[in-house]
Each structure stands twice: as structure tokens, then as C-alpha cells.
Amino acid sequence: MQIKSLEQYEESYKKSIENPEQFWGEVAQNFRWRKPWYKVLSWNFEEPNIKWFEGAKLNITENCLDRHLEHSADKPAIIWEPNDPEQDSVTLTYKMLHEAVCRFANVLKRNGAQKGDRICIYMPMVPELAIAVLACARIGAVHSVVFGGFSAKSIADRINDAKCKLVITADGVYRGAKPIPLKDVIDDALIGCPTVEKVIVLTHVRTPVSMLKGRDVWWEDEVKHVNAVCEAEEMDAEDLLFILYTSGSTGKPKGVVHTCGGYMVYAGYTFSNVFNYQPDEVYFCTADIGWITGHSYIVYGPLSQGATTLIFEGVPTYPTPSRFWDIVEKHKVNILYTAPTAIRSLMSFGDEPLEGKDLSSLRVLGSVGEPINEEAWHWFDEKIGHGKAPIVDTWWQTETGGIMISPIANVTKTKPSYATLPLPGIQPVLVDENGVEIEGNDVSGNLCIKFPWPGMLRTTYGDHERCRQTYFSTYPGMYFTGDGCLRDEDGYYRITGRVDDVLNVSGHRIGTAEVENAINMHAGVVESAVVGYPHDVKGQGIYAFIIYPNHHQDADLTKKDILQTVTRVIGAIAKPDKILFVSGLPKTRSGKIMRRILRKIAEGETSNLGDTSTLLDPAVVDEIIEAAKNKQ
Ligand code: PRX
Numbered sequence: 001m002q003i004k005s006l007e008q009y010e011e012s013y014k015k016s017i018e019n020p021e022q023f024w025g026e027v028a029q030n031f032r033w034r035k036p037w038y039k040v041l042s043w044n045f046e047e048p049n050i051k052w053f054e055g056a057k058l059n060i061t062e063n064c065l066d067r068h069l070e071h072s073a074d075k076p077a078i079i080w081e082p083n084d085p086e087q088d089s090v091t092l093t094y095k096m097l098h099e100a101v102c103r104f105a106n107v108l109k110r111n112g113a114q115k116g117d118r119i120c121i122y123m124p125m126v127p128e129l130a131i132a133v134l135a136c137a138r139i140g141a142v143h144s145v146v147f148g149g150f151s152a153k154s155i156a157d158r159i160n161d162a163k164c165k166l167v168i169t170a171d172g173v174y175r176g177a178k179p180i181p182l183k184d185v186i187d188d189a190l191i192g193c194p195t196v197e198k199v200i201v202l203t204h205v206r207t208p209v210s211m212l213k214g215r216d217v218w219w220e221d222e223v224k225h226v227n228a229v230c231e232a233e234e235m236d237a238e239d240l241l242f243i244l245y246t247s248g249s250t251g252k253p254k255g256v257v258h259t260c261g262g263y264m265v266y267a268g269y270t271f272s273n274v275f276n277y278q279p280d281e282v283y284f285c286t287a288d289i290g291w292i293t294g295h296s297y298i299v300y301g302p303l304s305q306g307a308t309t310l311i312f313e314g315v316p317t318y319p320t321p322s323r324f325w326d327i328v329e330k331h332k333v334n335i336l337y338t339a340p341t342a343i344r345s346l347m348s349f350g351d352e353p354l355e356g357k358d359l360s361s362l363r364v365l366g367s368v369g370e371p372i373n374e375e376a377w378h379w380f381d382e383k384i385g386h387g388k389a390p391i392v393d394t395w396w397q398t399e400t401g402g403i404m405i406s407p408i409a410n411v412t413k414t415k416p417s418y419a420t421l422p423l424p425g426i427q428p429v430l431v432d433e434n435g436v437e438i439e440g441n442d443v444s445g446n447l448c449i450k451f452p453w454p455g456m457l458r459t460t461y462g463d464h465e466r467c468r469q470t471y472f473s474t475y476p477g478m479y480f481t482g483d484g485c486l487r488d489e490d491g492y493y494r495i496t497g498r499v500d501d502v503l504n505v506s507g508h509r510i511g512t513a514e515v516e517n518a519i520n521m522h523a524g525v526v527e528s529a530v531v532g533y534p535h536d537v538k539g540q541g542i543y544a545f546i547i548y549p550n551h552h553q554d555a556d557l558t559k560k561d562i563l564q565t566v567t568r569v570i571g572a573i574a575k576p577d578k579i580l581f582v583s584g585l586p587k588t589r590s591g592k593i594m595r596r597i598l599r600k601i602a603e604g605e606t607s608n609l610g611d612t613s614t615l616l617d618p619a620v621v622d623e624i625i626e627a628a629k630n631k632q
Pocket of ligand 1: 246292293367368369370371372393394395396397398399419481482483495496497498504507508509
């Protein structure tokens, strides 16, 4: 299944386009199925209705666990590196992980969970998070992991949207020096979540928590009451595996739905190929399991391939900015997959944190989540890979389930800040604003995909029409990614960033409308408009223009209050980096905010704002420019 040369890539690619069903049917043979499919693919992008491996039966955990027991039972499946470097790391072999998953699956059943139930997981980056995810999959429950940085309100919205029956959480999480409560946040969230019947709480940081009688139970107690035998539930290839909420251009995050069969095949195939994973290698992805990268490339992809996956609880700069490099040295990491924002942040500390660190085990480097600028690419290449480890700049999305456009390690010639070529099975097209395909090379346009792939989303939970409208209606007959892209003279792809109202802050997707809604909840705010601007470390920063008539009384305090409101409503990740109080916003006569102008002002541009003649009140722009200048 592994591509080893450019010729093989070209051959596979050609085959995957000419005969996708045969191609994916063969790839799927590398997985364990209880019953084979009768049809590899049926699809239309109009509804959309996409089915892969129809009729097939499987359980993804048999692929991630059981099938490795025969030959690799004692191989490390998970290495856990805690936040505190003084604390011992933990290794779980495939046998141990299998046992832990089966045991916890029985705990879920004991607490009333059944196939098809939705379960919300809000946990730190500990092995038990992976165990919880896999235990859900084991019994056919649908997991909805919510990143630990989201607020109570965000959790409640997600729990209610999916009508979750259970919540799995921990007392708290260590992030850097201080423990942060998690169970408290869940308690606040659950005030408004009538569907939740049980909460399972893991002890981790040992902060006191209050347990609600009849609802809350301790993980440690529960596992004592069950055994470690749990037959995997037989799932249909198109049964739901998980929901993962992600931001779009509207104020309400969407529950992206992935299903069992196609997702498994795609995550496993892309993991094995893109990183060129070799048996016995240690693979370290620094993402959080709360995001799609963690789902596909910490848990399902690596484990389905029998890999050793490293889970790190902490942050790159604690206790020092050498932390990643210490981990690489300590665990002899061979493959390191991280985000441009982390690279830029570590780069800013200079060479000192790298001194004396043995990074010679590194064979492949990866980047994900946002465009990687050339400076960061070269630093990663030279200082971390010592010019010997290829960088795979992997472009993909929550919705795509797995990597779509990326170099294949040791196969594709890399080029700084280019995601390079589509993986087999992926048919990218660039289109102009009328939806006309732009052919040839040295062109740019909006990035669409014109043929299904097994890992693609099937729907948005509870609202199929929203899925159709968001992804399949802008350019009929194609999946629209929301990204702008160029194709150079060699046919290499470079992603230039979002073309919709979605921001990418430190690799986190945040909708401008979501942030505006949160700001507008603050008493005293009349209206707001949020745009992104280039930020040295985060990639994009958040710039908020806010109409707040009484801000003069104490502008700094008001700003603090507003930031607090955003933290309460969404989470700290959505806090604006800059706030500018204005008396009006540039609107067209029909009342639409002209963000283009605000974006330019946020970038520091004061002239060349483009056509402002359609504005209702062009004088507003001068006022904003003046206010922005005074602020600097
Ligand atoms: O804009 C693209 C950017 O991240 C978006 C997807 O975000 P999310 O669903 O949170 O998934 C992130 C992890 C897969 C895309 O629409 N993006 C992701 N990878 C890259 C990228 N932009 C440029 N280069 C990449 N390698």
C-alpha cells in the first residue's frame, strides 16, 4: 500500500482517477472487514449523497487494536509524555490499550450508552482521551470531542446540537505551570443540557470537584466494576463514527459527520503514505485530539497502521522552549508533525533551545493547519531536519477527514510553502468566481474537489441542507473547500488561505460571525465587525472594530470586559488581539459591512482602500483610519 517512488505515485494517481472504485477497493483490502462491500462507491454531489463500501461491516477498533494483537501485542501503541517533564512518561502496548479500551467500553455500557448514542468528550491530552474515543467506537457510540479550550457555552451548544447522552471529562488539565479546571466548566455547561444523563470523570490534576448524585461517576471507580472483555459492535461502513464541530462563515459551528468505513480507509492510507511510516518508528503529532488532526493522525490513522503514536499533554514552551526537542531526543522520535504557528513561536527563541539536542532520529517532518511561510519552512528544514528530513506540508480540512494535497515523504520533491501534489484519489480543480474550471498551470482560483474520496464528510449533523449549501452549492457538482489556491508552472499547489469569513488563528478555525456574536453580547456594544490581519506567530490575528458609545469612561477596562465576554462565550482562543472603538462601520447602502476595507485598515493600509463609492457614508472610513492611527 506504500508508494515508494515518483513513478509509483504517478501510476497510482492515474489508476485512482481512471478507475476509482478499483483503486479504493484494493486499498480497502488492507483493512479488516467483518463482511465485504457489494459496491465501492455510489454518489451524487447534488443532494449530496455519498456512500463508500456499501454493505460492508466492520468495527474500526478491530483495525486499530485487535488485528495487531497477533504480531505486535507488545509493541508500544501509545507513548504518553506528561506536561511535567519530571513526571514519568507512560507506554501502553497494543495489548494494554486493547484491554483498556474494552474495559472502558464496558463502563460506557454500564452507564447506559448504546450503539448510535452521542457522547461528548472534554478531556486533557492523556491516554484516557484516546481510550475514551476508541471505547465509543468499540460500542458504536458516536463521539463528539470538544477541544479543552472551549467555554461552557460552546460545550453546551455542541452537546445540545448532538443531543449527547453522556459526557466524559476529567477534573482538570495541566497547561504549562498551572492546572485548569475542566469538570467545573462541564458543570456550568450542563445546566442547560437536558439530554445528558451521566458524566464520567477522570482524576488527573486532583483539584476538588463537586459530583452530582446520580449523574456523576468517577472513571477509576467504574473500571473496577467491569471486566476487559468487550466484543466490538458490528458497524455498517456508513454508520456514524464521529461528529466534530467546526467553524464556518455563519455564527453557528457545524457538526461535521464522518462515517466508519471510508474514514478508516482514508485516514490509514494517507498516514502510511504521506509520512512513509516504517515499523518500529515513533511518530509524534503535536496537535490536540480535540481537532481533526488529532482524530485522524494521533488516534485512528496511526493505530490502524500499528504505529507508535506519541501523545503530549503540554505546550511547546513549558518548562522551556526546548520541550519539543527534549521529547524528540528522549523518545527518539522519527516523524514529527506540527503546525506553522508552533514552528514560528519556537523559531522566535533563536538557536539556544536547540543547543546540544540530539535530533538525529528525525526522518520526516510535517506541517498542517495553515499556510507555512518560507522563513518558517527553511528554519524547520535546516534547524530541525538538518536538511535531511523531507517536510510534508499537508493541506486538508475537518471536512476532508484526511490529508488531500501533500508531498509523500521521500517521493515528492518538496518546495517551500507548497502543499505540492494531490494524493491518489483526489481531484482538485481551481475555479473562477463563476465556477468555470481554470485549466493549465501558473493559475490561481478557488479550490474545489470534483470527485468523492472515502474520507469526506457525509453531512452536517442534524441539518443536511446546511451541508449541501455550505459545500456543494457554490459551485454545483463540486465540493468547495473555502480556500484560495494557486497552481504553479510545475502543477504544484499552494494554498493561499481562506476566501470566506473564516479566520485561521494559530491553526484554529474561527468564524468572524462567531466572534462578532460574542462581542455583541456584551452590554454596551452596539455593533461589531471582525477581520483577520497578518500576525507573526499566529498566522492571523483577530482585529475587532466595535461601536461602543460609552467606551470613553474607561477604555482599557471596557476592552478587558469584552475579552472576558468572548472567553466566556467561545473560549480564550477567540479573543481579539486588537480592539478599536469606532463610531460607525463602513456599510453599503443595503447594510452590508464592507470587510474588504476593514481588512486593509487592519493590515495598516490607510490609502488605496479601493472603491468606496458604494458606501452609505464614506466619511466613516476616514474616521476609522484616524482612530486606527491614534491607536498605533
Ligand atoms: O485554510 C485551510 C487551512 O486550514 C483549513 C482547515 O482547517 P481545519 O478544518 O481546522 O483543519 C485543520 C487541520 C487539517 C483549510 O481550509 N489549512 C490546513 N492545512 C493547510 C492549510 N492552509 C495551508 N496549508 C496547509 N497545509
